Amino acid sequence: MNKRFALTMLAAMALTATGLAKTLKSDPASREMLNDRQIRAEFKTTPEKAGGIYYAYPYRTDSVAPAPAGFEPFYISHYGRHGSRWVINKKLHSSVGDAMRAQMSEGNLTDFGKEVLDKVDRLGKHTEGHWGELSPLGGRQHNDIAVRMMMRYPYLFKGNARVIARSSNSPRCIISMAAFTEAMIKLNRSLNIQRHSTPGDMEFIMKHS
Incomplete structure (x- = not known):
């Protein structure tokens, strides 16, 4: 009989130091020039990256490491942020x-610059009243994560398997949770899904708020 193996899905960012970084640390001017060139090159290749935190970063579907011999997964803990959102503050457009x-x-805008300004103004009007809301793309992101999870571990979501979903009380997070769990229901309508969004959970979900 196979032993059970707890599977935890975590997101992490690894920062690595290199000899080049050490050299640049002692020469701020060179570091600034290199960073500027790298940033301009990245923006030229992928203009969307100029959106900063609003850039819908790409994902890749990596292979999953197998469970140790004699073990099988029996539990998944997924911790995710809300999906892509509308801009958080009106000032991002108006400024x-x-x-x-x-x-x-001052007569400093080219014809192309004037076209850009027109788009900025139209975008500002379009986003009026939607500040910080989950975007349609954000909903699709959570939908896709849920589908990939269930496709990789179908045996964990068979029958009336229990799923406990908790969200902060931010509307964009609640809707993210809804998109995630609705995708699961479409794949298995028998799932026992419990959804919670309460101030009492904020202590461990988002303590500083």
Whole structure:
């Protein structure tokens, strides 16, 4: 009889130091020039990265390490952030638009610059009232994560398997949880899914808020 193996899904960022980084540390000017060139090269290749935290970062489906011999997964703990969202603050549009209008009044905008300003203004109107909301892309991201999870471990979600989902009380997080669990239900309508969003859970979900 196979032993049970607890599977925990975690996201982590690893930072590595290199000899080049040590050299640049002692020469701030060189480091700044290199960083500037790297950033410009990345933006040229992938303009979307200029969106900073609003860049919908890509994902890759990695292979899963097998459980140790004689063991099998019996539990998954998934901790995820909300999906892609609308801009969090109106100022992100107005500050750009104001800066460009100031330059236009000085005669410093090209025809292309004026086209960009028009798009900035139209985008600002389009996002009015949606500040910080989960975007349709954000919903699809959580939907896809849930589908990949169930496809990789179908035996953990058979029959009326229990799923406990908890979200912070931020609307974009609640809707992210809904998108995730609705995708699971579509694959197995017998699942016993319990969804929670309560201030009482914020202590461990997002303590500082």
